[in-house]
Amino acid sequence: MLVAVLLARFVRARxxxxxxxxxxxxAWHGRRLARFLRRLRAVPYYASDVRPAGVDGSEASRTARVELSDLPIVDKGVLLEHFDGLNTRGVRLVDAxxxxxxxxxxxxxAPLVAGDLTVGLSSGTSGRRGAFLVSPRERMLWAGTVLARVLDRRSVGQLLRPWAPPVRIAFFLRAGGNLYESVASSRIRFSFHDLTEPFDSHLAALDAxxxxxxxxxxxxxxASVLAALADRAREGRLRIRPRLVISVAEVLEPEVAERIRRAWGRAPRQVYQATEGLLALTCEHGSLHLNEESVRVEREWLDAERTRFTPIVTDFDRRTQIIARYRLDDVLRVDPAAPRCPCGRVTTVLAGVDGRADAVLRLPHASGLREVELFPDVVRQAMAVASEAYADWRIRQxxxxxxxSLAEPAPGAxxxxxELLERLLRSHGGRVDVVFDAWEPADPTVKARRIVREPASA
Ligand SMILES: [Zn+2]
Structure with a gap:
């Protein structure tokens, strides 16, 4: 039954x-949205929104049209506070x-709640950790979409030929592989590499x-793990020759993508995914398309030119834990003048995922009266100018x-x-004091983030 769900989605998404x-x-999307909104009647948290107060059960009130914009915007705090009412299985937050x-x-x-639900935790880099419930059906839809959208033609051909060897997929993860094991079969063989275990032992196993x-x-x-693997491959210390490289869980920066391409001769593809949903995937032409087939993305614009926004997502595939108008803590970028992608999809192409909102630096304007915002793509461009002078970098406000911090800085780096950072700030009318800290190697168990504005300490 569940495999049929996966296959059906695979075929549709591919x-x-x-x-x-x-x-x-x-027009098609609008019909999906309408069905989604009708389903919300069964969700306790939305009872009053989709069934206005004083409803008498009459025909008129039952058919009253509810628009997405009638629903409140929610965030992690609301989701945790109203956890019991925002899932359709009555699971309590403490149990999850x-x-x-x-x-x-x-x-x-392996452990589950309410019989068959997996619990995911969102990363806890800022404040409380969010909990997310996923049903087996939702896992199959997810797996069907990801496999259909990212696998290259050769791998799909290999999958479909029963006599060909199974497609071998090596997965480096910080959290459990429960979600991914759902797609293991005689046609796909996963090897899982838990990043909380020593990295060198994984390398040895892969190389062997x-x-x-x-x-x-x-x-x-x-992305940061791919970069480390790519560097070892280029040095001849890792002999794998993957024909497809997929970046997950972190922002894939252009220069990291280039390092990966140099190692294995192919550009990595990106799955931009949060615990809250599968948000965007790279197509065969290298464009990162929003997953609008399954997710409605509203945009909260951050700049007057309308190129950067915070996404507010509604996920049609999720029926256990409802994700409706959920504001993510991310900054996305679009190019309003971009032509339609040659792959033929009409969904929005992202110019970039700039990471979380706290990757936007806020520094004083020279006048002292207001702040200057520096978006991560601008900082990355500036840092790329001197990139031959260091192996890696990190910035904390x-x-x-x-x-x-600079890794392996050359003299004068x-x-x-x-100079670069001061010039960048001046061009925005701001000023800054730059302090250099010693480089600390990244902890592979922690999500790598190059630019972070740390919360003001009390
Ligand atoms: Zn495309």
Missing amino acids: WGYRFRSRERFD LGVALEAERTRDF GAAAGAGPHVLVAP RGLDLHV EVRVR
Whole structure:
């Protein structure tokens, strides 16, 4: 039964969902949205929104049209506070968190709540951790979409030929592989590499597999882990030859993508995914398309030119834990003048995912009267100018200072970076004090973030 769900979605996401124009897509999307809104009647939290107060059950009130904009915008705080009313299975937050935290502690991700629900935890880099319930059906829809959208033609051909060897996929993860095991079958073989275990032992296992002719066809890992693997491959210390490289869980920066391309001769594809939903995937032409087939993305614009926004997402695929008008803590970028993607999809192409809202630096304007906002793409462009002078970099805003760390800096690198950052600030009318800190190697168990504005300490 569940496999049928996966296959049906795989077929639709790979060969279906083709629309001649954005107008046709919007009409279809509107019907999906209407169905989603009707389902909300059964969700306790929305009872009063989709069934206005004083309803008498008359025909008129039952058919009264509810618009998405009638619903409140929610965030992690609301989701945690109203957890019981925002899921359709009556699961309590304490029970969900209990299962999830125990799973993280024991690294055994098999336990479920309410019989068959998996619990995911959103990362806790800022404040409380969110809990997310996922049903087996939702996992299958997810897996069907991801496989259909990212696998290359050769891998799909191999999947469909029963006599061909199974497609080998190596997965580097910080959380459990429960979600991914759902798609393991005789046609796909996963190897999981838990990033809380020593990185070198994973490398040795991968390299030994490759030497025995059983290296992965597909490599899936967070961008920072892919970069580390690519560097070792270029140095000849890792012999895998993946034909498809997929970046997950972190922002894939252009220069990291280039490092990966140099190692294996192909550009990585990106799955931009939060615990809250599958938000965007790279198509075969390298464009990062919003997953608007399943997710409605409203835009809260951050700039007057309407190029950067915070997404507010409504996920049609989720029926257990309702994600409706959920504001993500991310900054996305679009190019309003971009032509339609040659792949034929009419869904929005992102010019970039700039990471979380606290990756936007806020520094004083020279007048002292207001703030200057520096978006991450602008900072990255500036840092790329001197990129031959260091192996890697990190920036932390603490108070009004920028703390910069450079890995393996060449002589004079700090002077150049200070100049670059000061010039960048001046061009925005601001000023900054740059402080250099020693480089600390990244902890592979923690989501890598290059630019962070730390909260003001009390
Ligand atoms: Zn495309």
